[in-house]
Amino acid sequence: MRHGLAQLIRAEEGLEVCGEAGSAREGLDAVGTLKPDLVVIDLTLPDKNGLELLKDIHAMHPGTQCLVLSMHDETMYGERALRAGARGYIMKEAAADHLITAVRKILSGGIYVSESMASRMLEQVTGQRVKTVASLDTLTDRELEVLEMIGQGVATKNIAEKLCISARTVEAHRAHIKDKLAITDGAALVRYAVQWVESRTKV
Secondary structure (H helix, E strand, C coil): CCHHHHHHHHHCCCCCCCCCCHHHHHHHHHHHHHCCEEHHHCCCCCCCCHHHHHHHHHHHHHCCEEEEEEECCCHHHHHHHHCCCCCEEEEHHHHHHHHHHHHHHHHCCCCCCCHHHHHHHHHHHCCCCCCCCCHHHHHCHHHHHHHHHHHHHCCCCHHHHHHCCCCCHHHHHHHHHHHHHHCCCCCCHHHHHHHHHHHHHCC
């Protein structure tokens, strides 16, 4: 997928691919070394959540623009990506048709999102979009990451190791998730998480 996108970009006049990376660590190193104008980031990376990489790039290299290209539903991750510092969000299924348009718009100083996402954001700003109390929108990025791992069957100890936090912190995140989603016990949380993860993979 990455090589195909690189070829798509290289075929465009005035655009050049200066580097590629297969992980968040490699990506952050490459940004520091190559100083690109724009970074295209996937949210699913082998060593770190793409949102965390976005925040790192935004903090360490504020002049570098970022475009998120992801399989994850934009209704869940689009606004989070923009809050983390991205200048655009595009679904992988739309990449072939819209990637170059998104790249050029961001490089010219704009923000790129789909029409449906732009409409949702406008509704939220104008107060026409009502969020329910038990909404995934109320979770922080880290809480959402923990919920996803719970739904994938990852044990608390392993979640802690993967996220480089303590098991006690993971338990605190679980408690906050239950409170925000109005879930009463651990078993119900696991069922909810599994159903949510399965529903996303079917999309």
